[in-house]
Amino acid sequence: MATAGKLNHLVLFTAIFTLFVATATADSGSDLVTELLTLQSQSKSGIIHLNDHLISRFLTSTKTPRPYSILIFFDAQQLHDKTELHLQEIRTEFTLVASSFIANNNDGDDDSVSRGKLFFCDIEFRESQSSFALFGVNALPHIRLVGPDAKSLRDDSIQMDQGDIARQAESMAEFVESRTKLKVGPIRRPPILSNKQLGLIAVILLIWSPFAAKKIFAGETLLHDPKIWLLGAVFVYFFSVSGAMHNIIRKMPMFLADRNDPDKLIFFYQGSGMQLGAEGFAVGFLYTVVGLLLALVTHVLVRVKNVMAQRVTMIIALLVSFWAVNKVVYLDNWKTGYGVHGFWPSSWNW
Numbered sequence: 001m002a003t004a005g006k007l008n009h010l011v012l013f014t015a016i017f018t019l020f021v022a023t024a025t026a027d028s029g030s031d032l033v034t035e036l037l038t039l040q041s042q043s044k045s046g047i048i049h050l051n052d053h054l055i056s057r058f059l060t061s062t063k064t065p066r067p068y069s070i071l072i073f074f075d076a077q078q079l080h081d082k083t084e085l086h087l088q089e090i091r092t093e094f095t096l097v098a099s100s101f102i103a104n105n106n107d108g109d110d111d112s113v114s115r116g117k118l119f120f121c122d123i124e125f126r127e128s129q130s131s132f133a134l135f136g137v138n139a140l141p142h143i144r145l146v147g148p149d150a151k152s153l154r155d156d157s158i159q160m161d162q163g164d165i166a167r168q169a170e171s172m173a174e175f176v177e178s179r180t181k182l183k184v185g186p187i188r189r190p191p192i193l194s195n196k197q198l199g200l201i202a203v204i205l206l207i208w209s210p211f212a213a214k215k216i217f218a219g220e221t222l223l224h225d226p227k228i229w230l231l232g233a234v235f236v237y238f239f240s241v242s243g244a245m246h247n248i249i250r251k252m253p254m255f256l257a258d259r260n261d262p263d264k265l266i267f268f269y270q271g272s273g274m275q276l277g278a279e280g281f282a283v284g285f286l287y288t289v290v291g292l293l294l295a296l297v298t299h300v301l302v303r304v305k306n307v308m309a310q311r312v313t314m315i316i317a318l319l320v321s322f323w324a325v326n327k328v329v330y331l332d333n334w335k336t337g338y339g340v341h342g343f344w345p346s347s348w349n350w
Contacts, residue, residue: 055123060134064151068116069117098120101173241287243277279331290325
């Protein structure tokens with residue numbers, strides 16, 4: 001009986017101790033979340049600025065699973081002048097994701113599902129070189145997600161793909177939602193023009209409208225010049241076939257820095273999931289050359305009376321067009337891996 005009594009006391013003590021440890025751990029996690037929320041509220045952008053001490057405080061010194069995830073933007077002030085990296089533009093899109101997440105999940109409701117479960121942070125290279133080494137970051141731009149169960153910052157955290165980084169905030173939000181199962185919500189972009197700017201533009205238009213009407217009725221505007229319409233048509237054609245609208249909507253960079261060699265630039269990205277601005281313009285230029293040659297042959301060359309000149313010009317136009325189309329097909333095959341049928345009937349192949 002005495003042994004049974006001691007055993008019961010031991011079981012009771014173990015249960016109380018386990019409950020105490022669990023409660024202490026929960027309180028510690030709650031304190032960390034409260035501290036992160038305080039730091040978040042003190043930042044105008046909602047992005048918490050980390051350093052080596054805070055990395056240790058919220059990540060390396062805490063037990064897993066943590067009650068939160070942290071998305072970190074790695075920055076380096078000395079690289080802001082390298083426009084090919086687009087660090088400041090990417091930081092702006094990262095800030096939009098952070099502010100939108102906070103606004104969409106912090107409408108004064110302390111019981112919000114996503115509140116306190118994801119924090120957006122940045123870290124600067126010169127201030128926190130040891131933390132960069134912990135993550136294994138050796139090239140920028142770089143964004144990494146540290147989940148609740150991540151023990152090794154290098155191996156267990158998730159790096160955002162360069163394609164998601166290079167594109168707009170919406171792509172970053174999709175990455176966050178797919179990895180954390182938390183809802184970011186719609187991206188809240190500030191208006192391009194303020195109310196004062198819109199009012200000033202309206203006043204200028206009202207003042208200028210009588211003079212514009214006089215020019216229009218007199219037929220003295222640029223819109224009455226056929227050459228302007230010709231140049232406009234060529235521009236619209238190039239704009240359409242070069243993917244310029246895709247670049248504007250997605251804010252695609254013209255080129256990227258090679259991760260293995262920062263001094264080397266990448267103008268053509270191999271893979272169908274991403275298209276850089278330079279490769280779109282290159283293909284658009286080839287299409288435009290073919291279109292202009294076709295217009296030359298059908299509208300100008302037919303008016304030339306010299307037969308020899310017609311033939312020589314026609315041959316040159318065909319050769320250049322064949323070269324341009326061949327380059328487009330080659331680039332498409334290199335980028336996507338899909339083959340394209342030849343330019344002649346299959347029965348001609350030997």
